[in-house]
Amino acid sequence: MEITTLTVHELQEKLKNKELTSYEITKAYTDRIAEKEKDVQAFVTDLSENALNQAKEIDAKREKGEVTNELAGIPIGIKDIICTKGVRTTCSSRMLENFIAPYDATVMEKINGENLIDLGKLNMDEFAMGGSTEYSYFKKTRNPWNLNKVPGGSSGGSAAAVAANMVPWALGTDTGGSIRQPASFCGLVGLKPTYGLVSRYGVVAFASSLDQVGPMTKDVTDCAMLLNIIAGHDSKDSTSVDNGDKDYTKSLKADVKGLKIGVPKEYFGEGINPEVKEKLQEAMERYKKLGATVEECSLNIADYALATYYIIACAEASSNLGRFDGIRYGYRTENYTNLKELYRNSRSEGFGAEVKRRIILGTYVLSSGYYDAYYKKAQQVRTLVMQEFAKCFEKYDVLLTPTSPTVAFDIGSKSNNPLEMYLADICTVSVNIAGLPGISIPCGVDKEGMPIGMQLIGSRFSEETLIRTAYTFEQDLKFRENYQPEFKK
Amino acid sequence: MAKVSKEELLHIAKLADLNLKDEEVDKYLLHLQDILNFANIVNNANVEGLDITIGANEAKNVFRKDEVVVFEDNEALLQNAPDKERNMFKIPKVIQ
Numbered sequence: 001m002e003i004t005t006l007t008v009h010e011l012q013e014k015l016k017n018k019e020l021t022s023y024e025i026t027k028a029y030t031d032r033i034a035e036k037e038k039d040v041q042a043f044v045t046d047l048s049e050n051a052l053n054q055a056k057e058i059d060a061k062r063e064k065g066e067v068t069n070e071l072a073g074i075p076i077g078i079k080d081i082i083c084t085k086g087v088r089t090t091c092s093s094r095m096l097e098n099f100i101a102p103y104d105a106t107v108m109e110k111i112n113g114e115n116l117i118d119l120g121k122l123n124m125d126e127f128a129m130g131g132s133t134e135y136s137y138f139k140k141t142r143n144p145w146n147l148n149k150v151p152g153g154s155s156g157g158s159a160a161a162v163a164a165n166m167v168p169w170a171l172g173t174d175t176g177g178s179i180r181q182p183a184s185f186c187g188l189v190g191l192k193p194t195y196g197l198v199s200r201y202g203v204v205a206f207a208s209s210l211d212q213v214g215p216m217t218k219d220v221t222d223c224a225m226l227l228n229i230i231a232g233h234d235s236k237d238s239t240s241v242d243n244g245d246k247d248y249t250k251s252l253k254a255d256v257k258g259l260k261i262g263v264p265k266e267y268f269g270e271g272i273n274p275e276v277k278e279k280l281q282e283a284m285e286r287y288k289k290l291g292a293t294v295e296e297c298s299l300n301i302a303d304y305a306l307a308t309y310y311i312i313a314c315a316e317a318s319s320n321l322g323r324f325d326g327i328r329y330g331y332r333t334e335n336y337t338n339l340k341e342l343y344r345n346s347r348s349e350g351f352g353a354e355v356k357r358r359i360i361l362g363t364y365v366l367s368s369g370y371y372d373a374y375y376k377k378a379q380q381v382r383t384l385v386m387q388e389f390a391k392c393f394e395k396y397d398v399l400l401t402p403t404s405p406t407v408a409f410d411i412g413s414k415s416n417n418p419l420e421m422y423l424a425d426i427c428t429v430s431v432n433i434a435g436l437p438g439i440s441i442p443c444g445v446d447k448e449g450m451p452i453g454m455q456l457i458g459s460r461f462s463e464e465t466l467i468r469t470a471y472t473f474e475q476d477l478k479f480r481e482n483y484q485p486e487f488k489k
Numbered sequence: 490m491a492k493v494s495k496e497e498l499l500h501i502a503k504l505a506d507l508n509l510k511d512e513e514v515d516k517y518l519l520h521l522q523d524i525l526n527f528a529n530i531v532n533n534a535n536v537e538g539l540d541i542t543i544g545a546n547e548a549k550n551v552f553r554k555d556e557v558v559v560f561e562d563n564e565a566l567l568q569n570a571p572d573k574e575r576n577m578f579k580i581p582k583v584i585q
Contacts (some may be wrong), residue, residue, distance in 0.1 A: 086565075102565035195545035209544040238551040239544065307528045318505060325506075328578055332571030339581050348508040356507055357520055360498070363505040364521065365528075377531045379541035384534055386542060419523045435545020460545075 003028035004165035005484075008222040011168060012070050022062070022073025022117070026055035029075050029119055033166045039147055039487060041139045042161040044080045045088050045121040051075060054117045071225070072115035077167030079158050080121035081128055082213065083202040084108055087118070091204050092136035092157075093126045095324050095331045095350035105202025106234045107171060107213050114229055119167050123157030126352045127321065128178055128206045130154050131424055134415045135354045142411070143185060144485035145450055149408040152182030158216045159186040163485050169217045169226055173203060175210045176309050177403075177428025180440035183216055184403035184453020187442045187483060189223045189470065190216045192428075194461045195435035196241035199234035207316035208239075210309075210432040219480060220441065220471040224248040227463065243461055251464040254475045257291035261469075262396030264299035267427055273406045279444035279452045280402055283473065287400075290472055297396065301388045304381050305430035310422055311365050311378035312433070317355075318362025324350065357418060386434045393459040398469050401427050403440040403453035427455060437463050441470045442479040451483065493522050 003025055006014070014020040030048035037043055058073040067073075083089050083101035085108070090096045104112065111118070125135040133141040133156025141156045143149040144164040151160040155172030159182035162170050172179040174192035183190025191214045198213045205211060215226035228249065233242035263284060268277055284294045326332035326346030333345035351359070365374035392399060404427060414421045431438040436457055443454040454473075458466045498518050502509050509517060560566075563576060572579040 099569055100565070102562060102569070103560075235553060239546055241546060303530055304534045307531045310524065311528050311531065322506075326571055327580055328566075329569035330571070336581065339583055342581055344506045344508055347506050351507075353513075357517060359505050359507065360501055360517060361521060361524060364493075364501050364525075367501060367504065373532065374525075374528060376541060377534075377536065378528075379543065380536035380539045381531050381534045382542040383539045384536055386545075387539075418520050419527060422524065422527075 004032045007218045008168045022055040022058045040164045042157040043120045047120045051117045075117045075119045077161045077170035081204045091127045092124045094137045106199035107230045125154035128154040143408045146488040152185035154178040172216045179214045183440045185408035187451030191439045194437040199237040199240045201236035205320040207313040251467040254472045256472045259292040260396045261294045262297040262399045267401040275446040283443045301385045305385045308378040308381045309429035314358045314362035318359045389434045399457040401455045403455040407450035439466045
């Protein structure tokens with residue numbers, strides 16, 4: 001038995017039956033990291049040594065009955081945008097290269113509360129701005145299915161590490177698709193929860209009205225388990241919502257009889273790769289076979305939502321990233337004679353090209369003369385997008401779309417054309433604009449063996465329906481049994 | 490739609506506290522124009538009479554008791570400061 005190929009619920013079972021100790025599990029992962037990191041390049045900070053010590057402690061405590069929860073001693077990987085006390089949190093930026101978080105994000109308090117073991121901080125596009133992880137200041141992460149391809153982004157390190165069995169599961173963040181698209185590119189399950197379900201406290205802000213933390217896992221069961229841990233109201237995040245104490249694993253039922261699935265035809269237009277379309281068609285047939293009704297519908301907002309997304313996300317980013325001035329933390333230039341120069345040179349040297357591009361775009365759309373034409377208009381279109389989704393959810397329980405128009409693309413093929421990179425987010429951004437939950441699950445592979453993702457979208461706080469819908473499909477398709485990453489070179 | 494001029498780009502960069510090198514200016518000008526041309530489609534949407542949305546949740550005030558919570562780990566905060574003296578962040582002279 002290869003320990004690192006197991007899901008978390010399988011590991012949990014083996015811990016419970018005393019077939020494995022936390023140390024044995026953790027050691028299997030640290031060995032795997034040592035073996036695969038040179039190919040995959042997923043980690044910004046490797047915490048293997050700490051992790052092994054922690055595992056020993058937890059085993060000892062479990063022996064004495066001081067630790068009783070079943071997940072204690074299971075490792076996890078954390079996207080490097082989530083603050084971890086005493087550990088570097090870089091956002092894959094030169095700006096935060098040496099930033100040691102003075103406190104834990106609320107999601108980390110929850111992770112630590114379960115005695116999960118942090119194996120390391122995972123690579124990402126700088127400040128979560130990108131869809132390929134090529135915009136990291138430190139390294140380019142590679143897709144374990146084919147090392148010449150991107151893992152997606154911005155949570156590309158998280159996706160690649162889970163797919164390569166270097167961590168059993170991981171946390172990512174999703175502002176416009178940054179959990180779902182890399183999950184899709186790497187053959188994983190990725191959930192962007194309803195805005196407000198998970199606390200954003202201690203998660204470095206990109207676009208505050210869109211950001212959410214979520215699980216990236218090998219299967220839907222692990223996804224429900226990790227959501228159980230991180231969801232919940234937090235008084236430290238005024239946008240977090242009290243949605244009661246739910247057990248999402250109760251939704252792990254293979255049953256979609258009578259479920260109404262809408263398929264917005266606008267998400268299957270030109271620009272969607274034919275092989276992606278084909279697999280999505282097969283998925284619809286599968287749902288019909290399983291007893292759901294599947295019907296074409298209209299949601300004519302995809303282009304508007306994408307334009308709105310880039311206006312709003314960049315506007316919020318330009319404001320949020322104003323805090324990086326080289327005074328209290330972060331990079332400070334050596335080249336200054338006064339305060340203004342210190343600010344300006346620190347920011348110009350500390351931020352990468354894509355981050356600067358988005359700050360400039362955001363500043364532009366917020367500047368007088370353009371505010372009404374872009375920012376205000378985008379906020380109105382946001383209302384329109386929410387209304388159009390609401391209309392769909394009067395008729396359907398779930399909407400089904402591709403997660404991404406294509407499978408993972410070659411490293412370097414899009415990084416010089418920002419607009420082309422932005423257009424690839426067409427299927428995912430509207431979900432963030434409307435604050436809805438969305439899950440990506442694998443639905444097949446293309447001719448080259450690259451995974452294809454299917455996105456399911458639900459109404460606000462319908463995670464239970466999404467998990468049941470995804471689980472039913474997964475149990476029938478058995479993707480993991482048939483396809484595994486091959487580290488093609 | 491309006492074309493972004495070089496002067497405008499430099500003005501925006503200044504507002505954002507960013508310097509642009511000469512070779513960056515042309516590239517950013519091209520990208521910004523490209524993205525704005527695309528983003529301009531929001532002006533085709535029929536939004537007459539629609540309110541703006543600032544967030545996905547219902548906009549409401551969230552109150553809490555005004556109680557002081559002390560964060561005692563000054564050292565953890567100050568260890569990230571690029572320059573410091575005693576217990577303070579150090580910056581260049583502001584008043585000439």
